[in-house]
Amino acid sequence: MTLAIATRPVSTQAMRIAFISACLHTVSPAGLFLSAPYAESSFALVNMSGYYLYAVGLRAHYTGRAKLRDTAIVLSGLLFGVAATLRSNGLLNGLIFCYDLITCFITSLRFGDLIKDLRKSVFVVIAGSLLGIGFIYPQYLAYGVFCYPSESRYQRSWCANRVPSIYTWVQAHYW
Amino acid sequence: MVRKSGTEYLYMGTSSLLVTALATTNDQEANDDRNVGFLRYWTLSNVPLFLLAAPVLYFMTSSALWTSALHGNVSNPSAKDSAFTNAEPCWVSPIGMAVARRLAVPQFVLGLIALTTYHVQVVTRISSGYPLWYWWLASRIVDQRPVRLGKWDIPMKTVVRWMVLYAFIQAGLFAAFLPPA
Numbered sequence: 129m130t131l132a133i134a135t136r137p138v139s140t141q142a143m144r145i146a147f148i149s150a151c152l153h154t155v156s157p158a159g160l161f162l163s164a165p166y167a168e169s170s171f172a173l174v175n176m177s178g179y180y181l182y183a184v185g186l187r188a189h190y191t192g193r194a195k196l197r198d199t200a201i202v203l204s205g206l207l208f209g210v211a212a213t214l215r216s217n218g219l220l221n222g223l224i225f226c227y228d229l230i231t232c233f234i235t236s237l238r239f240g241d242l243i244k245d246l247r248k249s250v251f252v253v254i255a256g257s258l259l260g261i262g263f264i265y266p267q268y269l270a271y272g273v274f275c276y277p278s279e280s281r282y283q284r285s286w287c288a289n290r291v292p293s294i295y296t297w298v299q300a301h302y303w
Numbered sequence: 304m305v306r307k308s309g310t311e312y313l314y315m316g317t318s319s320l321l322v323t324a325l326a327t328t329n330d331q332e333a334n335d336d337r338n339v340g341f342l343r344y345w346t347l348s349n350v351p352l353f354l355l356a357a358p359v360l361y362f363m364t365s366s367a368l369w370t371s372a373l374h375g376n377v378s379n380p381s382a383k384d385s386a387f388t389n390a391e392p393c394w395v396s397p398i399g400m401a402v403a404r405r406l407a408v409p410q411f412v413l414g415l416i417a418l419t420t421y422h423v424q425v426v427t428r429i430s431s432g433y434p435l436w437y438w439w440l441a442s443r444i445v446d447q448r449p450v451r452l453g454k455w456d457i458p459m460k461t462v463v464r465w466m467v468l469y470a471f472i473q474a475g476l477f478a479a480f481l482p483p484a
Contacts, residue, residue: 141445144441144445145438145441145442145445146441148440148441148444148445149434149437149438149440149441152437152440152441152463152466153431153434153437155463155466155467155470156430156431156437156466156470157359157427157428157430157431157465157466157469157470157473158427158428158429158430158431158470158473159467159469159470159471159473159474160470160473160474160477161428161431162431168428168429168431168432171429171432172431172432175432175433176432176434179402179406179434182402182405183399183402186398186401186402186405187398187402190398190401211432215429215432217413217429220409220412220413221409223408223409223412224405224406224408224409227405227408228405
């Protein structure tokens with residue numbers, strides 16, 4: 129993935145940096161959590177794959193290949209959605225898409241090429257929505273399980289919150 | 304380029320505030336129970352945990368700021384993907400610099416939120432999924448430049464040794480159900 133942002137043709141320095149980065153990840157301070165069956169390693173895999181596809185997409189944007197850009201960005205949004213399902217801090221990757229939308233908006237205001245920018249923005253919005261779905265889906269499931277009272281279950285206290293999120297409540301109550 | 308990094312800082316700041324505001328819960332009793340909430344974790348007894356998390360937070364913010372110092376000419380998309388011909392040949396292509404700048408945003412915001420709202424030691428765990436600070440460390444290793452911390456120069460050997468050691472220490476503490484998890 130490092131090579132995706134490196135120069136072309138790939139210098140030996142870039143290959144060394146790619147190798148060293150991979151080694152650093154292996155000995156990362158989260159050591160135990162990467163080896164044990166926690167979500168960290170899967171999150172790292174999906175997150176980095178998402179970043180890789182995003183880098184491919186951005187490179188395709190600057191070399192003018194629109195279809196590759198669009199598919200790569202939507203796929204990266206899908207992967208970020210999976211990452212957000214695995215760990216909720218994956219939601220922050222949506223900021224990348226927001227950054228894109230803002231810069232797109234600013235450049236289209238300046239240079240006025242609205243149609244092309246609109247098309248690009250549509251795909252960025254699709255990607256961001258996939259990410260948001262990945263974040264909201266587990267909470268939606270939890271809401272369905274815990275917030276509809278029946279004879280055997282009572283409604284939980286967090287169901288009446290402004291944003292009925294099980295994540296924030298679990299963080300606050302059990303952590 | 305300077306203007307671009309200015310807007311980037313503004314963007315980072317506002318987005319982190321927004322995310323922090325959304326991340327806090329309504330339930331005040333639950334919040335008081337477990338010390339999660341804006342700045343609630345900043346008690347005196349939690350200082351050692353902040354010290355444990357400090358290196359990783361420093362790496363994450365430094366690497367995020369590193370991206371804004373990368374030079375290049377991204378606004379000219381017809382320029383070929385080649386190293387910019389300046390004093391120091393950079394291994395990152397101009398487009399790669401744009402990618403790196405974007406990747407800096409979630410990492411920086413994560414560090415900020417972890418510092419203010421989460422149990423901060425968790426950042427050593429969750430930072431493993433974000434590649435930017437690995438690149439920053441790797442490029443310093445390859446250039447053989449130490450990490451500067453005010454007056455002190457911390458050689459990269461020490462940094463890597465700390466990473467390995469902390470992985471083991473964290474494993475032991477977590478197995479004993481102690482806080483740094």
